[in-house]
Amino acid sequence: MNRTLLKNIYGHPELSLSDLNNICDAHKKTMYKKGDFLLKEGQIANEYLILEKGLIRAFVHDFNGNDITTNFFSENEIVIEVSSLFQRMPTQENVKALTDCVCWNMDFEVFQELYHAIPIFNEWGRAWMAQSLFECKQRSVSMITDSATQRYLQLLKEKLEVIQYAHLKQIASYLGITDSSLSRIRKETAKL
Amino acid sequence: MNRTLLKNIYGHPELSLSDLNNICDAHKKTMYKKGDFLLKEGQIANEYLILEKGLIRAFVHDFNGNDITTNFFSENEIVIEVSSLFQRMPTQENVKALTDCVCWNMDFEVFQELYHAIPIFNEWGRAWMAQSLFECKQRSVSMITDSATQRYLQLLKEKLEVIQYAHLKQIASYLGITDSSLSRIRKETAKL
């Protein structure tokens, strides 16, 4: 069990060591192969996971059947479909491994027990969701105020691994442009 | 005290009547005048509120000092700046009354007590945040897949009051376009 990884995720000054250990122990190591679905639209999520190794993509289908990348998850991040997991409703998202992955999965039932038993863990969860909401809003603002080139450079800076492992089209839909446009942007920015 | 309003907001099948009453009683009625700031960037939010009457706008400033509307809050909605309230950090958002408003405010300290004392209220809060996150993601997808005209018509359908009370520029920045473009879109769609 990779304690360092999980302790970094859940670390909180007020969380006791025994609570932290209980939380860490609740995770099950799980491996995925490149191309595996972690979640498919229509399903109800029953777990979330910490991604130790690999890269994961979430996407939805638009009215034409094209897929639109909604998120990329990198190492040390939490992979979760919040509305399906917490509202117990079928998801609209697909979550798929872009590379082979090593993950630590937390079952929803187990999570619920810990969540209600450990107030600090509860606070931690709320803070995590608040942060996600903040990032989501930032992304919306960025879609409005920044050019496609700026958004691309931002992604390059924050998640280089995405540019290395994801297909052009997957990155382009995340940025809100077509793959041809991204190809041109990439060509332009390579000069700099 | 407007119990119907608050009970509709907090209603949850498993929440006992006495808990529900305690939650409702924790709100303080507050009035705002058109143009009042409920929150200014740099401040830390110390409350959230239920909007009974009126219309409220949230916005941020971009690098040029233009403001970008991030949200409109209508009657019966919860007005909250999640990341500032729950992470106790200075907000980047401004929240301002577009019309005179009647609100029911919940103080953060009081909220915390109820939140930790009433498990179902805690679940309610998490479900509410999950829903917000879902809506935020939907908005991002819409910015990518829908045209400005479609986004305008969507807003028209969901929040007519916004079109009636907010300025063109405020609506335009929410939709991610300029006020001139919105003016043209409005002209076109009026024909239909």
Place this chain on the structure above:
DNA sequence: TATATTTCTTGCCCTATGGCAAGTCCATTT
């Protein structure tokens, strides 16, 4: 009511990005 101020509309032209299709480059299979 007259004046000033803000908001909205519109015309002109420009730019970023889209749509399509051909071509190229790679990787995989036969």
Place this chain on the structure above:
DNA sequence: AAATGGACTTGCCATAGGGCAAGAAATATA
């Protein structure tokens, strides 16, 4: 090695929306 197929690039042209500025309309102020 040849053939197939997917991914990426590029050229051509189309279009949504932007930038600017003038004018019109609405609103606030004197």
